[in-house]
Amino acid sequence: MIEFKNVTKHYGNNVGLENATVRIEKGDFVFLVGPSGAGKTTFVRLILNEISTDKGTIVVAGKDITRLSRREIPELRQKIGMVFQDFRLLEKKTVYENVAFAMEVVHAKRKDIRRQVPYVLDLVGILDKQDRYPNELSAGEQQRVGIARAIVNNPRVLIADEPTGNLDPITAMEIMEILDKINLRGTTILMVTHAKDIVDQMNKRVVAIEDGHIVRDEQGQYGFYN
Numbered sequence: 041m042i043e044f045k046n047v048t049k050h051y052g053n054n055v056g057l058e059n060a061t062v063r064i065e066k067g068d069f070v071f072l073v074g075p076s077g078a079g080k081t082t083f084v085r086l087i088l089n090e091i092s093t094d095k096g097t098i099v100v101a102g103k104d105i106t107r108l109s110r111r112e113i114p115e116l117r118q119k120i121g122m123v124f125q126d127f128r129l130l131e132k133k134t135v136y137e138n139v140a141f142a143m144e145v146v147h148a149k150r151k152d153i154r155r156q157v158p159y160v161l162d163l164v165g166i167l168d169k170q171d172r173y174p175n176e177l178s179a180g181e182q183q184r185v186g187i188a189r190a191i192v193n194n195p196r197v198l199i200a201d202e203p204t205g206n207l208d209p210i211t212a213m214e215i216m217e218i219l220d221k222i223n224l225r226g227t228t229i230l231m232v233t234h235a236k237d238i239v240d241q242m243n244k245r246v247v248a249i250e251d252g253h254i255v256r257d258e259q260g261q262y263g264f265y266n
């Protein structure tokens with residue numbers, strides 16, 4: 041689903057990634073970990089084609105994305121759902137409208153929007169709050185909306201960037217259960233995180249980056265950090 045082959049990305053004298061090779065299969069759930077400045081954001085921005093590689097190739101959903109035309113970039117981004125630490129909801133739109141908007145911008149049919157939005161709101165457990173505004177929701181509820189919006193167009197891959205960073209431990213685990221459920225429905229998940237407790241509890245594959253190098257890549261074994 042996502043394959044990096046010998047990918048290097050420098051920013052002037054700073055190393056973003058150095059000769060990184062990694063393969064994430066369809067249906068995988070992968071944690072991307074590493075200290076600040078390790079290259080995690082670089083990894084994600086390369087997948088989204090927000091920045092380009094210096095060397096190497098990146099394949100997403102069967103397509104080499106290192107040589108996309110301008111027209112193909114939106115096509116790539118539609119295959120990828122994004123969840124953020126700070127939710128990034130539209131404050132003037134309701135829960136329903138926030139999620140519907142993600143379908144409207146890709147010109148989905150109104151009939152499909154009316155069917156799909158309640159379906160994903162129910163999947164993340166927030167259908168009962170569909171008419172609320174983001175500032176009327178708890179942080180955990182806002183993140184549920186963020187996840188609903190990210191999956192409403194059925195992306196192949198969900199990238200979650202520190203999705204539990206603003207949540208208390210119990211709420212964080214509820215969010216992890218939702219991500220697990222989405223993964224079990226077939227969506228590949230890449231989650232960037234610093235939360236060692238979550239990584240250890242979830243028992244998934246962990247890819248660790250340091251100074252732009254992939255230093256560990258291990259299948260779920262309890263106690264990655266222990």
Ligand code: ADP
Nearest residue numbers: 051054055056075076077078079080081082083
């Ligand atoms: P992480 O997300 O793991 O904190 P980043 O991918 O943001 O790491 O950064 C990796 C390295 O690349 C760091 O040394 C960082 O300072 C550098 N870097 C990232 N973005 C830029 C940029 N736009 N210009 C210069 N250096 C950058």
Ligand code: ADP
Nearest residue numbers: 134135136137140141150151153154158170171
């Ligand atoms: P139409 O029949 O005119 O297409 P819709 O049923 O799609 O109208 O809904 C009209 C507006 O109401 C839409 O902009 C949508 O965002 C909002 N809406 C639709 N269903 C709900 C709902 N269950 N809860 C909150 N808002 C909704």
